[in-house]
Amino acid sequence: MKRIHAAAGAFGAYACLQASLAFAQNPSPMDIRACSGIETDSQRLLCYDKAVGRPNMTTAAKKEDPKGESLSVDLATRNSGDVPRPLSLLDSRWELSPESKLGTFNLRGYKPTYVLPFFGTNKQNTTPHTPAPDHTVTTPQNLDNVEAKFQISMKTKVAENLFGDNGDVWVGYTQSSRWQVYNKDNSRPFRETNYEPEALLVFNTNYNLFGWNGRLASIGINHQSNGRADPLSRSWNRVVADIGLEREGWVIMLRPWWRIPEARKDDDNPDIKDYMGRGEITVVHEVGRQEFSLTGRHSFRTGDRSHGSLRGTWSFPVVNNLRGYVEVFNGYGESMIDYNHRATYLGVGVSLLDWY
Numbered sequence: 392m393k394r395i396h397a398a399a400g401a402f403g404a405y406a407c408l409q410a411s412l413a414f415a416q417n418p419s420p421m422d423i424r425a426c427s428g429i430e431t432d433s434q435r436l437l438c439y440d441k442a443v444g445r446p447n448m449t450t451a452a453k454k455e456d457p458k459g460e461s462l463s464v465d466l467a468t469r470n471s472g473d474v475p476r477p478l479s480l481l482d483s484r485w486e487l488s489p490e491s492k493l494g495t496f497n498l499r500g501y502k503p504t505y506v507l508p509f510f511g512t513n514k515q516n517t518t519p520h521t522p523a524p525d526h527t528v529t530t531p532q533n534l535d536n537v538e539a540k541f542q543i544s545m546k547t548k549v550a551e552n553l554f555g556d557n558g559d560v561w562v563g564y565t566q567s568s569r570w571q572v573y574n575k576d577n578s579r580p581f582r583e584t585n586y587e588p589e590a591l592l593v594f595n596t597n598y599n600l601f602g603w604n605g606r607l608a609s610i611g612i613n614h615q616s617n618g619r620a621d622p623l624s625r626s627w628n629r630v631v632a633d634i635g636l637e638r639e640g641w642v643i644m645l646r647p648w649w650r651i652p653e654a655r656k657d658d659d660n661p662d663i664k665d666y667m668g669r670g671e672i673t674v675v676h677e678v679g680r681q682e683f684s685l686t687g688r689h690s691f692r693t694g695d696r697s698h699g700s701l702r703g704t705w706s707f708p709v710v711n712n713l714r715g716y717v718e719v720f721n722g723y724g725e726s727m728i729d730y731n732h733r734a735t736y737l738g739v740g741v742s743l744l745d746w747y
Contacts, residue, residue: 480642480677480747481606481635486548487595489556495548500744501563502544503704505716507740510540510569516732519623521660526622534582535574540738542567553592562590569726583728589613589631600636603643607635613648617727624659625727627651627667642747644673665696666731667724675746681707682745688724698723698733706745716742 482491515534520527546563553560568584571577591611598605609632616626629648636643647670655661668688675684682705689699700722706714718738724730 479604479606479637480640480675481637484747485561485593485607485635486559487593487606492551493548495551498545498547500544501546502542502565503706503716503742503746504543504545504744505718505740505742506539506541507716507718507738508539509537509740510718510736510738511537512734512736514732514734516729516734519728519732521625521731522662523659526624526659528622533574533577535571537573538582539570539572540568540740541570544744554594557595559593560590561593562588564588567726583617583726585615585617585727587613587615591631591633593633603636603638605634605636607633609633615727619728621659623728625663625730626659627663628653640677642673642675644675646671646673660730663730665690665692666698668699677747681705682747684746688722698731700724706742709741712743714742714745716740 478488478491482488486492513536515536517531517534518528542565544563544565546561548559548561550560552558565587566584569582570579571582572579574580589611591609593607593609596605596608611631611633613629613631614626615629617624619625628651630651631646631648634645636645649669650664669691671686671688673684673686675682677683684704686702687699690696700720702718702720702725704719705717709715716739718736720736720738721734723733725734725736
């Protein structure tokens with residue numbers, strides 16, 4: 392019966408993931424299903440070329456002069472004519488420029504969506520605890536060091552151009568689960584699931600900083616919790632801001648935040664800022680069809696309040712839209728239940744939606 396239960400659970404999770412991905416992939420400007428929604432002829436053609444894998448030039452288009460010599464046309468300074476300007480990475484993800492707008496209530500991918508059949512750690516947290524009363528597990532849990540992890544993440548734009556031709560409202564939802572699927576002696580429980588809805592007001596910006604183009608600024612509200620009862624309940628609410636900068640093949644996202652205070656009696660984790668941090672930075676780099684990312688968080692405090700983490704990922708093509716996915720994490724706060732637990736994790740699996 393346990394094997395049947397595990398198989399049914401795995402099939403259900405896989406079916407849910409496939410259904411979510413069918414929606415989450417629609418409509419990205421890089422998805423052929425979304426190309427018909429682009430009104431600008433040059434951008435629509437570029438969208439079709441990228442969707443079918445036809446090579447395109449990211450910074451310049453070449454044409455022949457009467458003598459047969461190649462001339463380069465800088466697309467960054469050419470906004471009209473027959474030469475299309477490719478969408479930047481941030482533009483393709485957040486529809487910042489007028490040419491990339493796809494309207495409202497189109498479900499799209501947000502953070503990476505993946506399944507990791509192998510997610511192992513050197514130090515499983517068997518006795519989670521916080522300084523809050525009645526939030527400490529006194530009897531060690533029976534947990535395996537190797538489990539499975541999967542994440543589903545999507546977003547949609549609910550309002551567009553609130554301030555002239557700028558200012559879009561996006562809502563997003565991310566859910567990640569750590570499943571003790573190999574722990575048959577303990578009925579294969581879900582060890583931890585984190586729920587993260589958020590709403591963001593996103594602005595298109597255009598400035599240069601040390602060779603980087605500042606393309607995005609946002610402000611929003613973020614909630615994160617694990618939906619569990621005491622002593623395992625963990626949650627917090629934050630005001631978050633984003634600053635997005637990019638250059639060819641690179642994106643930097645700066646995200647500082649401020650935790651919204653809670654009444655002492657309702658606070659599951661009063662010291663969470665000193666472990667999960669007060670801000671993070673994510674760097675994404677594309678090399679051909681491979682994608683690398685590194686996310687760092689820190690408490691911005693010294694002494695015994697100085698804590699942080701690093702998460703690195705690598706995705707690479709396997710077949711069609713299926714991509715290999717590797718994740719390495721070290722530090723505090725891999726999940727909400729482990730916000731004050733330090734460990735190293737390694738995950739290996741597949742991804743269908745990456746950052747870009």
